[in-house]
Amino acid sequence: MQFGNASEISWIINLAFFAFILIFSLYGAKIQMWQWLKQIEAGLIELKRMAIESRQRAIDTFKEYGRSEEEVATELDRWLDYFLIYPVDLDPAGILQRLDHLLDERRDRYREFVTQLAPEAGPELAQNLENTLEVAQVLSLVFRIVRHYYLLGKKTGSQILIMQIHMQMPELLRIARAYFEAIDAFADGKPIGDGVGPLVVTRFAREYGATPDQYVHDVSREVGYYRVEFEGRTVFAVRATGPGGTVGKPGVAVKRLVEENKGAISRIITVDAALKLEGEELGRISEGTGAAIGDPGPEKHAIEQTATDHDIAIEAIVVKEDEAAAVGVMRKRILDSVPEVINRVKSAIRERTKPGDKVILAGIGNTIGIGL
Amino acid sequence: MGVVTKIISLSFIALGTLIVITYGGAQDPVISFIGMFAGLMLWSIGLALMGAGRTTQVKPPPPTITEIRCDNPDCDFKEIRDFEPGDYILRPMEAHCPKCQGSLTIYGIYVVLEQEEKSTI
Ligand SMILES: [Zn+2]
Numbered sequence: 353m354q355f356g357n358a359s360e361i362s363w364i365i366n367l368a369f370f371a372f373i374l375i376f377s378l379y380g381a382k383i384q385m386w387q388w389l390k391q392i393e394a395g396l397i398e399l400k401r402m403a404i405e406s407r408q409r410a411i412d413t414f415k416e417y418g419r420s421e422e423e424v425a426t427e428l429d430r431w432l433d434y435f436l437i438y439p440v441d442l443d444p445a446g447i448l449q450r451l452d453h454l455l456d457e458r459r460d461r462y463r464e465f466v467t468q469l470a471p472e473a474g475p476e477l478a479q480n481l482e483n484t485l486e487v488a489q490v491l492s493l494v495f496r497i498v499r500h501y502y503l504l505g506k507k508t509g510s511q512i513l514i515m516q517i518h519m520q521m522p523e524l525l526r527i528a529r530a531y532f533e534a535i536d537a538f539a540d541g542k543p544i545g546d547g548v549g550p551l552v553v554t555r556f557a558r559e560y561g562a563t564p565d566q567y568v569h570d571v572s573r574e575v576g577y578y579r580v581e582f583e584g585r586t587v588f589a590v591r592a593t594g595p596g597g598t599v600g601k602p603g604v605a606v607k608r609l610v611e612e613n614k615g616a617i618s619r620i621i622t623v624d625a626a627l628k629l630e631g632e633e634l635g636r637i638s639e640g641t642g643a644a645i646g647d648p649g650p651e652k653h654a655i656e657q658t659a660t661d662h663d664i665a666i667e668a669i670v671v672k673e674d675e676a677a678a679v680g681v682m683r684k685r686i687l688d689s690v691p692e693v694i695n696r697v698k699s700a701i702r703e704r705t706k707p708g709d710k711v712i713l714a715g716i717g718n719t720i721g722i723g724l
Numbered sequence: 725m726g727v728v729t730k731i732i733s734l735s736f737i738a739l740g741t742l743i744v745i746t747y748g749g750a751q752d753p754v755i756s757f758i759g760m761f762a763g764l765m766l767w768s769i770g771l772a773l774m775g776a777g778r779t780t781q782v783k784p785p786p787p788t789i790t791e792i793r794c795d796n797p798d799c800d801f802k803e804i805r806d807f808e809p810g811d812y813i814l815r816p817m818e819a820h821c822p823k824c825q826g827s828l829t830i831y832g833i834y835v836v837l838e839q840e841e842k843s844t845i
Contacts, residue, residue, distance in 0.1 A: 361753050533785065542788055543813050543833050554814060595812035680835075681788050687832045721833055723814035 385511060388518040392502050395521045396495070402532040403488075403495040407432065410488040413539045414481060417470035427469050431485065432492045434461070452650035456573075462486075476541075476596030480720060483538040483597040487531050487679075494528050530676035537681045538597060543721030545677040545686050549623045549644075550591040550722050552693045553715030556580075557589040559694070564724040569593065571608050574600035582698070584707030588617075590714040597720030603643075603651030606714055607658045618709040620659055620666045621700055623693060624716040625686075628672035635685035636672040637693055639700075644668035645716045655714075665704065669696050682721075729773060736770030786835045792817060796826035807833060 376383075407428065414424045436458055439450040466478045466485065473481060498517060505513035537544050543551070562578035569576045571590075578589040588609050592600035610617050624644035628634065643655040643666060659666040671689050697713060705711055740763045747759025788807035794800075801823045817828040 361757055365757070536785070540788075540807070540809060541812065542807060551813060558814070595815070682832070682834045684832075684834045684836045687834045721812045723812045723830075 381511065385509070385514055388514050389502070389506060392498075392505075392514070392518055392521060395525055396498055396502055398525065399491075399495040399498055399528055402528055403491045406488040406491045406532060406535050409535050409539060410484050413484055414470050417477070417481075418472035419469060424469060427465075428485075428488075431465055432489055433496070434489065448650050448653050451648060455648065455650065459573075476594075479596030479598045480538055480541045483718070483720060484535060487535045487538055490531050491528060494524060498524060527675055530674075530679055533676065534679035534681075537679075538720065541595065541597070541721050543682045544679055544718055545673045545682050546625045546679065546717040547682065547719055547722045548625050548671045548673075548686055548690065548693070549715035549717035550594065550719045551687075551715070552623045552690055552697065553589045553591045553713055554578075554722065554724065555690060556587075556694050556697060556713065560587075562589070567593075567724045572601040572604035574598045575602050575605040577605070577609065582701060582711075585701055585705055586710045587701065588710070588712045590712060592717075592719045594719035594722045594724055597718055599647070599716070599718050601651060602645065602714050602716055603647070603654030606712055607654045609712055610658045610662055610664065613710055615662065616710045617662065617664055617712055619701070619705050620655065620664055620712045620714065621697060622655070622666070622668045622714045622716055623697065624668065624670050625673045625678050626670035627678070628674055630674075632672050634673060634677055634683060635689040637689055637696060638670050638672060639696065640668050640670070642666060642668055644670050667700060667704075669693055669700070733770045733773035736766050736773065740764065740766030740770060786837060788833060788835050790830055791832045791834070792828050793831040794821040794824065794826050795829055796821065796824050799824045799826060801828075802831070803828075 411421060411424050411428060414428065415421045419427075436454060439447050439454060441447055462482050462485070463478070466473070466481050470478065470481055498521075501513055501517040504510070505517065534544065536542075557578035557580050560580040560582055562580050567576050567578055570593075571577060575590060575592050577591070580587050580589060590602060590605050590609070592598050592602065606620060610620075620643075622644040624646070626638070626644060626646075628636065643652050643659070645652045645655065655666070658664070671686060671693060673683075673686060677683050677686065701711055701713075742763075743759055743766065744763030747755055748763060750756045750759060790805055790807050790811050792803040792805070794802070799821060801821050811830055811833060813830055813833055815830045817830065819828055820826065821828055
């Protein structure tokens with residue numbers, strides 16, 4: 353190595369270069385963790401904003417119905433971390449009955465809470481308030497869980513904790529944003545994308561002469577049906593009661609209808625919204641076999657078990673949507689798909705049942721903003 | 725992004741480029757090195773400023789539309805207006821059709837997003 357004015361500089365550059373390599377190989381992971389924590393923090397701030405704003409929106413909605421803002425706020429905070437303990441699955445026998453029981457109990461508690469906090473709201477408004485509350489709850493839960501892992505990761509310096517939450521952040525933010533945008537729909541009682549099932553069923557029933565008065569209420573909790581004649585077949589068009597926001601218990605309703613019409617039901621058709629794959633067109637219609645229903649388990653099980661016990665064919669027609677479209681105000685594209693879904697329902701009945709048969713057509717989904 | 729931030733960050737980048745061009749190729753290695761270093765420094769400051777000024781602007785949600793149609797199948801009357809509280813799909817309206825005096829029902833309540841994303845693949 354040559355010494356002198358020029359080589360002194362190159363010596364310094366060499367040293368800086370090695371220092372750089374050394375710092376990054378020894379502390380690279382630390383620097384990356386710091387960077388990730390900063391990114392998680394940015395996401396966390398957005399989650400917090402959404403949680404706070406949705407809580408405020410829920411308070412603003414509730415206080416219209418008879419209680420003061422302070423009372424609503426105190427009670428709501430007590431309710432925001434209401435939880436459900438899933439039944440033990442070490443002994444899976446009867447787990448669905450137990451889960452069903454717990455879900456019923458939870459629905460009762462929600463109803464009770466809403467009537468206490470909004471005594472002047474009618475039953476349909478109370479259902480919408482229940483939905484609003486659920487959205488605020490989901491956002492609060494997501495924020496608290498992400499904050500937990502963020503703080504834990506920071507405290508322990510555990511790379512795996514930080515890495516996991518950093519990797520899941522984009523997906524969590526996407527879902528949280530979808531719910532956050534949906535809270536207006538629930539608070540105002542606007543129809544949502546998930547309501548396409550009940551809408552199809554009601555339009556179909558109306559086309560064959562059904563009126564709101566002919567709707568048979570409460571075959572099961574908050575679910576009823578229209579009985580219509582279609583080209584010689586009797587169709588039981590099942591949907592949850594509206595225009596309040598509820599999904600009801602459609603599985604139990606299908607089960608009861610099958611039992612009431614001993615052996616006469618020849619086909620069950622379910623219509624629902626389904627998650628679309630990225631790249632698929634919103635509002636695209638797909639058909640398949642099985643029960644199209646996305647409940648935690650008991651309702652789907654009831655339909656499948658009934659169909660199996662009575663040897664009834666079961667098919668599904670779904671409208672593809674993403675999360676944001678399913679929980680947000682109904683998009684025009686989804687509304688536009690309704691006539692085509694009805695055509696598919698008609699051809700399914702025409703081609704796969706005989707005149708004189710009885711068919712159950714079940715529209716699964718949240719009926720907010722969709723009248724009888 | 726504000727115009728001021730844009731101008732400041734662009735002038736940083738321009739100044740950096742100027743320094744690199746003027747001193748980067750100087751005969752004296754010390755001046756060349758310092759010129760290179762200072763120029764790139766200014767460049768990174770300019771680029772960082774450009775990135776920092778990028779704010780995610782939240783678009784207001786599109787208005788919800790209520791579409792009312794005449795129940796008479798031979799009549800094509802429809803009215804489109806903003807959503808009003810109390811509206812729901814299939815709600816019978818009190819008003820009558822101005823064309824045929826038939827009954828009116830809410831046909832749909834929906835939003836239209838500006839760009840409904842369409843995959844090119
Ligand atoms: Zn008319």
